[in-house]
Amino acid sequence: MSEATPHTSPALDHTHDPALRSWVPGADGHAEFPIQNLPFGVFTPPGEAVPRGGVAIGDSILDLAAASLAGLFTGEAEQAASAASGTALNAFLALGAPPRRALRARLSAILAADSPDREQAAHCLHKAVDCALHLPTRIGDYTDFYVGIHHATNVGKVFRPENPLLPNYKYVPNGYHGRASSVRTSGTDVRRPRGQLKAPDAEAPRYAPCERLDYELELGIWIGPGNALGEPVPVAGAADHVAGFCLLNDWSARDIQAWEYQPLGPFLAKSFGSTISAWIVTPEALAPFRIPQPARPQGDPAPLPHLLDQADQGQGALDLELQVLISTSAMREQGLPPHRLALSNTRHMYWTVAQMVAHHTSGGCDLNPGDLLGSGTLSAPDPGGFGSLLESTGGGGQAIPLPSGETRRFLEDGDEIILRARAARDGAVSIGFGECRARILPAA
């Protein structure tokens, strides 16, 4: 990690030490939330009414408001803990990296096996299973990008066989405004939408329940300080405005989409619900899993200068394994575990997160603390890594067999989709994001 680019990749420090152990039962060796992770979220403890900020550690959650009241923080860490004590984390995200890092360092010390604060902190812990998890921020705006190049190519083939990847794709980290109001936290059921469906040979559309319901495997990005209207964020400073990451399932009604999407893009096909994982995994926690942006294929144009930063190219990409799993009603009745539909990786992003932020603000559009960006579907190049059913069934043509004896072209009522992320690398303790899970309810 180069010291010349602290904004892009926070240096590794003692909070990443693989030898670090925690006194919290179950934290050491936890698949998602060992002491090296320390993601932030909003939860309500059992018997309480008011949501507040917390930190996931093993199978527990540390109440930041309670820990703050107990006097466990001082200085910048206290400033951050206080900002993270409310019902949403916008104010905390607005603080930017230094207070967030100070809080992380202090939390690491408090939760470490040798902590002198163990007894006091233990009073601020709750079993996660007893707590309700909420949206971590009041999402002002949500923007969905399209930077998964294999997905863009696969989907392009379905909608425009002759012209899958449009000429702007390799110049523009394209995105569109999504619907912020319908984003929900993991665990919230999603109702199958109705909409206008038109068969290719039908004379007119009809209003009916969606018949081609799909998921999309995405990385979510939480915006930190952000920018004032009219003041673009340069790509070299863009990482300073990224406060963390989550998983995002951008549920999609393919039949509604096919009929509505011209000329203004996706609208009702994607605004009936989007599901995110509840925890904000920080750039600090992901520092060990940074990689160079994969080289563009021979012949691809270089990014325009305002989107090109050598430090970002050198370590602005992420190496995160992503999974999609399905659990149908029949599978649950038969006692079968969730079945993996896809295995992909964030390295399939054609543009880095910094390039997305720089592009988004390049015309002056303001990003604000707690805003959410989606990467777009992150498919691997091979069919085993396709991040949507649209891709893995070839537009619904080939049914996918499931262990229950069923098959799927698109999602059925009762189907549950689970997204998981895992960061693993030699010399680092692997961490996860927590689940992004939701079940399909029948149309109203």
Place this chain on the structure above:
Amino acid sequence: MSEATPHTSPALDHTHDPALRSWVPGADGHAEFPIQNLPFGVFTPPGEAVPRGGVAIGDSILDLAAASLAGLFTGEAEQAASAASGTALNAFLALGAPPRRALRARLSAILAADSPDREQAAHCLHKAVDCALHLPTRIGDYTDFYVGIHHATNVGKVFRPENPLLPNYKYVPNGYHGRASSVRTSGTDVRRPRGQLKAPDAEAPRYAPCERLDYELELGIWIGPGNALGEPVPVAGAADHVAGFCLLNDWSARDIQAWEYQPLGPFLAKSFGSTISAWIVTPEALAPFRIPQPARPQGDPAPLPHLLDQADQGQGALDLELQVLISTSAMREQGLPPHRLALSNTRHMYWTVAQMVAHHTSGGCDLNPGDLLGSGTLSAPDPGGFGSLLESTGGGGQAIPLPSGETRRFLEDGDEIILRARAARDGAVSIGFGECRARILPAA
């Protein structure tokens, strides 16, 4: 007005009486805000720091918080005034029509020439010219529609000469998610965006200041109570969720738009700034200006059943005259008044506001109090009523002459665009919306 459909068109009552006079100086005969209008907004009085809700009357603003403290309201009117006393009107809009109507009736009585409360109310009045106006709500989500059929046809010709109006247009009240964070109140300058521009014959795009900057003349719609996620609003009840109207200038960078808009729709071309008029003109104030939805041209399909309500067809459209005016630096130096670029009318909406709301929620997407909808550009069929330069210059081909001797194909730095609305009808006092005005600053 039929009593069977009070939700679509609130009956006329004494607040609309053309004989009604106000004791507020300048209110009687005021072009925009006579006592028959009474629009709501958020303002800061001179010498004060905290914004609060107010009502425009003539050239004055009545402070609702002060009037409430003075004991001028009781019952439902007090509930509404209290909800409208804060720094944003979301809570007021959430109350829906009955409290809003009660407050209107009481305000009409307080401000009427024969009011016994005149002296007390006079202490709550401020000269509008001394006050700062703010966004009336914290806009959760902003959706821009495309229901101006003449605009859709004109623009379609520029982008797709062979196929101007797509097959879905007459079935789908299409829209797209806009950027909520960059909406600003009238009077806030707009900075010319930079973006990726690509000439048709250029090999690659370049990042440069927009060269084809345009305005769009739109009606804005403020959402009232709204709906829960997964629970569509039927078209027959949709008007209950409309809390009011404003003017909206959806600034558009045509060169950025042309390069970026496929396949996901407008993004940075329209997210560098949108300007709205500050006052929420209520459905009650507009009750005298309701008209039947103009008949669809022979051969057009009927709306699908979930978008069709006879009462809405009978009186769900609006008869509002809309104007676009320009004032350039040279015009101001020469002492010339703003020059009218277009005269249009809200009757050119192919879909009603109720149909827009019903469509938006038809897949379960939730609308929330204070959300903003845009109609899309409302052009008249004739060139004198085209609501954007893209249309009135034929895609930039024909320059428009101005009284200053200048011409315009697209907007230049220093140009100010002013939108105005006027509701006028025999037997009713005419009302306006207040200006939607902003000036273009040079690119950063």
